[in-house]
Amino acid sequence: MMAGLGGGTRGYPRSRGRTGQRWGSPLLKRSRELGGRPDRATLGIIGTICAVAGFFALGIVLGPAAVVCGWLAMGRTWAGDRSLPALVAVVLGAIDTLLAVVWLAGAATPGSGLF
Numbered sequence: 001m002m003a004g005l006g007g008g009t010r011g012y013p014r015s016r017g018r019t020g021q022r023w024g025s026p027l028l029k030r031s032r033e034l035g036g037r038p039d040r041a042t043l044g045i046i047g048t049i050c051a052v053a054g055f056f057a058l059g060i061v062l063g064p065a066a067v068v069c070g071w072l073a074m075g076r077t078w079a080g081d082r083s084l085p086a087l088v089a090v091v092l093g094a095i096d097t098l099l100a101v102v103w104l105a106g107a108a109t110p111g112s113g114l115f
Contacts, residue, residue, distance in 0.1 A: 040072070040073045040074075040075065040083065040086065041073070041083060041085070043069045043070070043072050043073035043086070044069070044070060044073035044074075044083050044084075044085035044086035044088075044089055045085050046069050046089075047065070047066045047067075047068075047069030047070040047073060047085070047086065047088075047089025047090070047093065048066070048070075048085045048088050048089045048092070050062045050063075050065045050066035050069060050089070050093065051063065051066035051070075051088070051089050051092035051093045051096055052092065054066060054092075054093070054096040054097075054100070055092075055096055055099075059096045059097070059099060059100035059103075060097070060100040060101070060104065062093075062096065063093045063094070063095075063096030063097030063098075063099075063100055064093065064097055065093070066089045066090070066092060066093030066096065067089070067090055067093035067094055067097065068093075069089055069093075070085075070086045070087065070088070070089030070090035070091075070093060071086075071090055073085070073086035073089065074086045074087070074090065
């Protein structure tokens with residue numbers, strides 16, 4: 001009788017990657033302990049930097065990025081304890097996005113030389 005493909009791993013949990021990684025990087029282990037993502041304070045600071053930089057360049061990209069970072073830093077809710085950088089990131093990112101959309105709409109008007 002011939003064995004089928006992929007059916008011989010039933011009694012051996014180490015095969016087919018069921019036990020996870022045996023040898024890994026200590027940095028990978030530490031990032032799993034921390035949850036694998038930046039904490040809320042870091043996201044708030046990153047969002048504020050994106051919002052301020054968006055006023056000078058790439059506002060249509062950095063504005064929404066600042067809003068997302070600020071919203072995640074606030075814990076995806078308006079209620080409760082909010083950090084100041086997260087709130088600044090959301091507000092400035094929204095203003096930045098709005099200004100970028102208005103600028104793009106103004107640039108696309110007839111007679112502007114864009115089209």
